[in-house]
Amino acid sequence: MPNQITYRVYDFLKDIAPFSYLDQESLLRVASRVEVRYQPPGTVVFRPGEPPRDRFFVVKEGIIELYSEDADGQEMLVERCGERDIFGIRPLLAEDTYVFLARAVEESLLYAINSEGFRDIIPHHPRVLEYLATSMAGSSRYNLEYRAARRQKTDDDNGQLEPDLLPLQSLHRSREPVVCQANETIMEAARRMTDHGIGSILVVNEEHHPIGIVTDRDLRRCVATGVVSRKLPVLTIMSSPVACIPVDATVADVQIRMLKTGYHHLVQTEDGTDKSRVTGIVSEHDLLLLQGNNPAVVIQEIGSARSAGYLRELRDRAERLLSGYLEKEVAIGYITAVMTQINDEIIRKCIKLGLARMQADGHGNPPALFDWLTLGSQGRGEQLLRTDQDNALIFEDVSPSRYNSTKDYFLKLADYVTEFLNEVGYHYCDGDMMASNPKWCLSVSRWKDQFSEWMHENTAENLLNTSIFFDYRGVWGDGTLPDKLTTHIFSEMGGQSTRFQASLAMAALQNPSPLTFFRNFVVERSGEHKDQFDLKARAMRPLTDAARVLILQAQQGNINNTLRRYEALAKLEPQNARVYEEAAEAYELLIRLRAELGLKRGDNGRFVRPEELTQVQRLLLRNSFNPVKEIQQLLEIRFQLTFLR
Amino acid sequence: MERLRRWWDTLTERGAKQEKAAWPEYYRRYDSEVQHEFPPDRLLREVPVVILDTETTGLDVRQDRILSLGALKVYGNSINLGEKFEAYLPTPPGFEHSEAVAIHGIIPNSLRYSYVDEPTLLSDLLTYLGGSLIVGHHIGFDVAMLNQTLQRHGAGPLRNRVIDTADLARRLRPSGYWTPDHDFSLDALARRYRIPLSDRHTSLGDCYITGVLWLKLLSRLAVRVGHDLRVQDL
Numbered sequence: 057m058p059n060q061i062t063y064r065v066y067d068f069l070k071d072i073a074p075f076s077y078l079d080q081e082s083l084l085r086v087a088s089r090v091e092v093r094y095q096p097p098g099t100v101v102f103r104p105g106e107p108p109r110d111r112f113f114v115v116k117e118g119i120i121e122l123y124s125e126d127a128d129g130q131e132m133l134v135e136r137c138g139e140r141d142i143f144g145i146r147p148l149l150a151e152d153t154y155v156f157l158a159r160a161v162e163e164s165l166l167y168a169i170n171s172e173g174f175r176d177i178i179p180h181h182p183r184v185l186e187y188l189a190t191s192m193a194g195s196s197r198y199n200l201e202y203r204a205a206r207r208q209k210t211d212d213d214n215g216q217l218e219p220d221l222l223p224l225q226s227l228h229r230s231r232e233p234v235v236c237q238a239n240e241t242i243m244e245a246a247r248r249m250t251d252h253g254i255g256s257i258l259v260v261n262e263e264h265h266p267i268g269i270v271t272d273r274d275l276r277r278c279v280a281t282g283v284v285s286r287k288l289p290v291l292t293i294m295s296s297p298v299a300c301i302p303v304d305a306t307v308a309d310v311q312i313r314m315l316k317t318g319y320h321h322l323v324q325t326e327d328g329t330d331k332s333r334v335t336g337i338v339s340e341h342d343l344l345l346l347q348g349n350n351p352a353v354v355i356q357e358i359g360s361a362r363s364a365g366y367l368r369e370l371r372d373r374a375e376r377l378l379s380g381y382l383e384k385e386v387a388i389g390y391i392t393a394v395m396t397q398i399n400d401e402i403i404r405k406c407i408k409l410g411l412a413r414m415q416a417d418g419h420g421n422p423p424a425l426f427d428w429l430t431l432g433s434q435g436r437g438e439q440l441l442r443t444d445q446d447n448a449l450i451f452e453d454v455s456p457s458r459y460n461s462t463k464d465y466f467l468k469l470a471d472y473v474t475e476f477l478n479e480v481g482y483h484y485c486d487g488d489m490m491a492s493n494p495k496w497c498l499s500v501s502r503w504k505d506q507f508s509e510w511m512h513e514n515t516a517e518n519l520l521n522t523s524i525f526f527d528y529r530g531v532w533g534d535g536t537l538p539d540k541l542t543t544h545i546f547s548e549m550g551g552q553s554t555r556f557q558a559s560l561a562m563a564a565l566q567n568p569s570p571l572t573f574f575r576n577f578v579v580e581r582s583g584e585h586k587d588q589f590d591l592k593a594r595a596m597r598p599l600t601d602a603a604r605v606l607i608l609q610a611q612q613g614n615i616n617n618t619l620r621r622y623e624a625l626a627k628l629e630p631q632n633a634r635v636y637e638e639a640a641e642a643y644e645l646l647i648r649l650r651a652e653l654g655l656k657r658g659d660n661g662r663f664v665r666p667e668e669l670t671q672v673q674r675l676l677l678r679n680s681f682n683p684v685k686e687i688q689q690l691l692e693i694r695f696q697l698t699f700l701r
Numbered sequence: 702m703e704r705l706r707r708w709w710d711t712l713t714e715r716g717a718k719q720e721k722a723a724w725p726e727y728y729r730r731y732d733s734e735v736q737h738e739f740p741p742d743r744l745l746r747e748v749p750v751v752i753l754d755t756e757t758t759g760l761d762v763r764q765d766r767i768l769s770l771g772a773l774k775v776y777g778n779s780i781n782l783g784e785k786f787e788a789y790l791p792t793p794p795g796f797e798h799s800e801a802v803a804i805h806g807i808i809p810n811s812l813r814y815s816y817v818d819e820p821t822l823l824s825d826l827l828t829y830l831g832g833s834l835i836v837g838h839h840i841g842f843d844v845a846m847l848n849q850t851l852q853r854h855g856a857g858p859l860r861n862r863v864i865d866t867a868d869l870a871r872r873l874r875p876s877g878y879w880t881p882d883h884d885f886s887l888d889a890l891a892r893r894y895r896i897p898l899s900d901r902h903t904s905l906g907d908c909y910i911t912g913v914l915w916l917k918l919l920s921r922l923a924v925r926v927g928h929d930l931r932v933q934d935l
Contacts, residue, residue: 059903163920
């Protein structure tokens with residue numbers, strides 16, 4: 057009969073992954089063999105190079121720190137394990153010596169789990185193995201762990217391990233394509249479409265490569281109206297070229313592609329270009345059937361919305377879409393792409409509403425070309441939840457005599473637009489970083505001057521502005537003005553760059569990696585968010601700041617998205633690819649976590665109470681700090697910041 | 702005088718021999734095969750330790766009986782829960798209405814436990830103990846109860862070295878104005894050294910609390926004496 061102490065140990069372990077995956081009987085057996093270890097402060101649990109013991113550890117009370125030693129014997133803090141954290145787990149899986157030094161910071165009690173007994177259990181509990189494998193695995197561990205954790209939640213008892221990953225699955229089932237040759241008549245093509253009951257037909261050449269597509273719509277437009285004779289070859293009315301996707305494209309790929317190109321049909325070919333054989337075809341309708349809910353529908357609705365109130369409703373719908381995506385663990389790259397499209401569409405709609413209002417007020421049309429810029433996270437295309445609006449306006453240079461009236465017009469327009477956005481739920485920015493602020497509604501040359509000033513005078517305020525304004529992106533307007541600004545920035549950088557880049561890099565280091573913990577997390581010491589962890593400032597900001605300065609240094613101005621910046625950096629610097637990839641993964645995880653928390657609480661998810669996280673979330677969050685630190689070290693070396701500090 | 706002394710010696714020796722002859726097998730084995738002494742310079746972390754606790758029908762060593770006994774082994778700085786000792790004795794007739802039931806909650810002859818008889822318990826316990834250092838809180842009482850039981854079955858007393866965690870705590874922080882004597886109860890000490898007080902008054906639960914207390918006290922003693930603890934430091 058298990059005794060009281062066994063039950064006590066069991067009670068403690070049962071909520072902690074991977075023990076939580078065990079059935080009661082197995083866990084009681086594990087608990088009954090636990091060894092309780094007492095570590096006075098400063099004592100060592102194990103040292104690097106020591107042969108593995110037949111046990112691993114769970115912190116019952118106290119704090120254990122893991123250190124790695126560099127070549128000079130200097131200790132570097134790797135991880136800090138608080139109550140309920142597991143460490144020293146390597147021996148369980150790999151017959152490997154310890155890599156770290158584990159030392160008690162304060163008086164600690166550890167439960168040493170006998171790995172012999174535990175190993176016997178693993179074969180019967182696949183989820184435990186999965187958890188352990190992921191917590192051990194190298195670079196891709198964050199997402200994998202995440203998946204393992206999520207799987208447990210949605211799993212039912214029948215042992216079904218595959219989560220619903222529909223949007224991640226390859227679209228193997230794309231329809232068998234119905235094709236015709238370019239010289240066949242329109243009538244023949246139409247008959248074949250009717251026979252097969254389909255809405256489109258692919259036009260291929262002799263090698264079966266796609267050269268065009270004819271849809272119902274083309275037939276209606278050209279034939280039914282009698283404009284084109286039905287006896288002409290399809291060549292004359294087909295749309296060409298076609299957008300192609302590779303065989304292994306996922307639903308997510310298809311959706312992004314459709315959103316971007318505006319095409320309703322994508323052709324699947326052997327190598328993803330139109331220079332290989334056709335293997336299938338995917339229409340928007342197919343996707344709708346596959347997916348049920350479609351962001352394209354929301355976007356379409358936004359286009360036809362007539363009031364900010366309805367836009368707000370649509371944004372709420374988008375949020376439900378978002379929570380569905382998060383639940384299904386759709387790739388963050390896809391989620392951000394879709395949500396950015398939706399946000400952009402709403403902004404565009406608000407500008408259109410604003411312009412209509414200006415007309416109605418008798419102010420007429422815009423007196424000059426302009427572009428509406430979004431800044432910050434929306435500028436980077438990684439905003440998932442409604443946060444405060446950050447925007448600016450740039451208009452073409454006009455003669456000095458017209459400058460004031462032109463600016464007046466755009467300020468009034470911006471007033472309306474920001475008001476509409478506020479109604480939709482993007483609140484006014486506390487720092488007044490909005491196009492309605494006279495400081496941020498400028499002509500091209502004045503914006504150039506402004507950026508030059510920011511780059512030359514490296515005050516703290518300027519650096520803050522830099523971090524917001526440098527991630528600008530045009531969402532509506534002429535479309536050429538933002539590029540002028542970008543060109544200017546890089547030409548400025550040529551001369552004066554080093555100091556500016558170094559200060560930017562410095563700014564990225566201002567929030568030290570969050571490794572000094574109170575129960576694993578640096579919480580805010582005072583103010584409204586006392587004892588909460590600032591997800592944005594402590595973990596996300598350092599990553600976005602680092603990506604920005606690195607990409608500026610690499611002179612890649614048109615890459616605005618943090619994830620894509622790291623992707624690009626990994627390609628540019630293969631020697632650092634691992635650091636960049638891990639940073640990107642960590643960032644993905646943080647975006648996801650923030651969105652989940654925000655949706656759950658109905659706010660922007662920025663501040664976290666450590667206790668509201670599940671244990672796995674905490675583990676993942678903590679793991680994401682390592683890339684933060686590595687990236688910061690990279691900056692420090694690259695920009696030689698140790699001398700500046 | 703010298704003659705008298707020799708006479709006395711032979712007498713007691715003979716008495717002892719007679720007594721030894723009557724010892725039960727398990728006690729004879731315990732007495733002869735087990736080393737109970739440790740060299741004073743032996744490092745404490747190399748000494749096997751058994752934490753022990755009993756629940757009894759009351760506090761009168763001569764009248765009352767043991768109801769349950771729990772023990773845990775400590776090696777160095779760890780307590781091994783796998784090597785626990787736990788045994789229950791049936792409530793002897795006449796003790797069913799003991800006031801102690803309210804304290805330890807062992808309902809007389811409850812079907813929750815599987816019971817052994819006293820000789821089995823003693824035999825198993827002595828095997829489990831071997832030459833270990835016995836540690837317990839106010840352990841003098843538990844040892845006296847055990848010795849009384851051993852004597853009832855014709856065996857000699859425990860020979861193990863015994864350490865009381867209450868004494869150890871007192872040594873680290875003598876009682877006085879600031880810490881009245883009752884502050885050395887297990888509850889008070891557990892609170893002082895921040896040990897959660899669940900499963901209090903079950904033999905094994907108390908053993909566990911005492912075990913953690915023992916380890917915490919030792920680390921403080923080591924700081925006090927300034928070197929790795931040896932048997933002579935106790």
